[in-house]
Amino acid sequence: MAEKAEADLEFAEELERLMKDTTQGQDISQFLVQVYGGEVKNIVNIGNTGDVTIQ
Structure with a gap:
């Protein structure tokens, strides 16, 4: 995913938004x-x- 995020800014921004939503x-x-x-x-x-x- 890191490689895709580096190559695709829109994907990186969406991934960051989803992570923030998920982790609150x-x-x-x-x-x-x-x-x-x-x-x-x-x-x-x-x-x-x-x-x-x-145990």
Whole structure:
């Protein structure tokens, strides 16, 4: 999408508007998870929290 947004200003502006509408002005956390082989049961993204127990 980044390449398309760089090449197409109208697309970039529409994407920005949609993101603002979706997030309602809240910050967005971005993360990337790559798994090669094996098995993943859960992927958890936690911004801020107190105690967390995952079983």
